[in-house]
Amino acid sequence: MPEGDSIFRAARTLHRALAGHVVTRFDTAYAPLARVHDDTPITGRTIEAVEAHGKHTVMRFSGDLALRTHMRMHGSWHIYRPGERWQRPPREMRVLVATAAFVAVGFNIVDAEFEAASAVGTRDAIAHLGPDLLAPGFDAAEALRRLRERGPVPIAEALLDQRALAGIGNVFKSEVLFEGGVHPETRVDALSDARLAELVDIARRQLAANVVETMPRFGRRTTGRMAIAEGLWVYGRGGRPCRRCGTPITFARQGLGARPTYWCPRCQTA
Numbered sequence: 001m002p003e004g005d006s007i008f009r010a011a012r013t014l015h016r017a018l019a020g021h022v023v024t025r026f027d028t029a030y031a032p033l034a035r036v037h038d039d040t041p042i043t044g045r046t047i048e049a050v051e052a053h054g055k056h057t058v059m060r061f062s063g064d065l066a067l068r069t070h071m072r073m074h075g076s077w078h079i080y081r082p083g084e085r086w087q088r089p090p091r092e093m094r095v096l097v098a099t100a101a102f103v104a105v106g107f108n109i110v111d112a113e114f115e116a117a118s119a120v121g122t123r124d125a126i127a128h129l130g131p132d133l134l135a136p137g138f139d140a141a142e143a144l145r146r147l148r149e150r151g152p153v154p155i156a157e158a159l160l161d162q163r164a165l166a167g168i169g170n171v172f173k174s175e176v177l178f179e180g181g182v183h184p185e186t187r188v189d190a191l192s193d194a195r196l197a198e199l200v201d202i203a204r205r206q207l208a209a210n211v212v213e214t215m216p217r218f219g220r221r222t223t224g225r226m227a228i229a230e231g232l233w234v235y236g237r238g239g240r241p242c243r244r245c246g247t248p249i250t251f252a253r254q255g256l257g258a259r260p261t262y263w264c265p266r267c268q269t270a
């Protein structure tokens, strides 16, 4: 599943390529989007900005229109030069926005809709998002309040809840908890404000460190080590030795969707 850092990176890349330019072509596999395009054409509008809101990508057009997309499990935005060969089959194209210089293609996006640009952020999907870990004006106090609001749930579940914090997916969940030395089953109400604030800080730092253009090629990195195989502390390392203490990393499926959690039973105590 794409995490906040990859959505942010994708939005920034789209913004740099498209913002300020006029749409020369719009195409979509979705009837509701096609209808909006038929009624009020997207071609001819200027792309004003592309932004990440948690795991949503919002493309703003002139004339008070915005396209909101969510990547879910398999969606992605690619950017190509006109005529360049796509890295995915055309049948996986769901949305296409082209300018004279670039073609942005949304593949396998299952959640996409147009809305008034002025209404972005007021709709449920975005309005209920917690503070965005990568936003410049990140509100740490609000993040803390929202984490507490989740109730006595395991911290691993609270960190994934986008209504508390926007941007953490399964990889960073495990990595943040390892770096904080917190066991994933620890209940939120058992953690002090200082501990929670520390976890939020670690999450911001890890996500920000991964918002680098070249990062997808080299994989995510939380350890600060350059070698690809040494990039992560615990995620995907079940049974292998902890990088700090050598104890085998534990693995369990937890919570909604039974997403895997990895942790060191020695470094991370409840």
Ligand SMILES: [Zn+2]
Pocket: 242, 243, 244, 245, 246, 247, 264, 265, 266, 267, 268
């Ligand atoms: Zn350890």
